[in-house]
Amino acid sequence: MSIADRIKLSQQAAKVKIEFFPPVKTPEGKSRILITAEDLLKSAKVYSLHLYGYFLGTSMDFNRVNYCLKRDWKEYGIAEITKSPSGYYYFKFYSEKGLQDVLEGGPWFVNNIPLFLRKWEPGHCLEKVEPATIPLWVTAHNVPLDLWTDTGVCFPIR
Numbered sequence: 317m318s319i320a321d322r323i324k325l326s327q328q329a330a331k332v333k334i335e336f337f338p339p340v341k342t343p344e345g346k347s348r349i350l351i352t353a354e355d356l357l358k359s360a361k362v363y364s365l366h367l368y369g370y371f372l373g374t375s376m377d378f379n380r381v382n383y384c385l386k387r388d389w390k391e392y393g394i395a396e397i398t399k400s401p402s403g404y405y406y407f408k409f410y411s412e413k414g415l416q417d418v419l420e421g422g423p424w425f426v427n428n429i430p431l432f433l434r435k436w437e438p439g440h441c442l443e444k445v446e447p448a449t450i451p452l453w454v455t456a457h458n459v460p461l462d463l464w465t466d467t468g469v470c471f472p473i474r
Contacts, residue, residue: 372432
């Protein structure tokens, strides 16, 4: 990102108006914040080009993830990468096609640690789902030919 782009972003951020909306009491006496359908539509539009992801069993260094994935996903139009305190990464793309290509083009790894990606959707709660399978790269040397069978070593057909 160029210095000019950063200045534009900071100017846009300065224009953001934060308003306080007091909570509303429910008949049960609980406090709630009202969120309108219009609010949800705005957020759906803002985050429509976002994926979120996490690393299995660890939280990777942001600078390393940012460097590796901006390099690896440059051709897909990665716009921005951010990280939450809870270890989720958010990936913003310039286009739906780029987002879909990354989502379908995996598995993705950073420092040989698998990155699990999901598309952000309105109303979706972020969750770290334990995968049923994990892609691994294995190098085997001097495997006898008679072990290359369906029950031995084989390449799965997809």
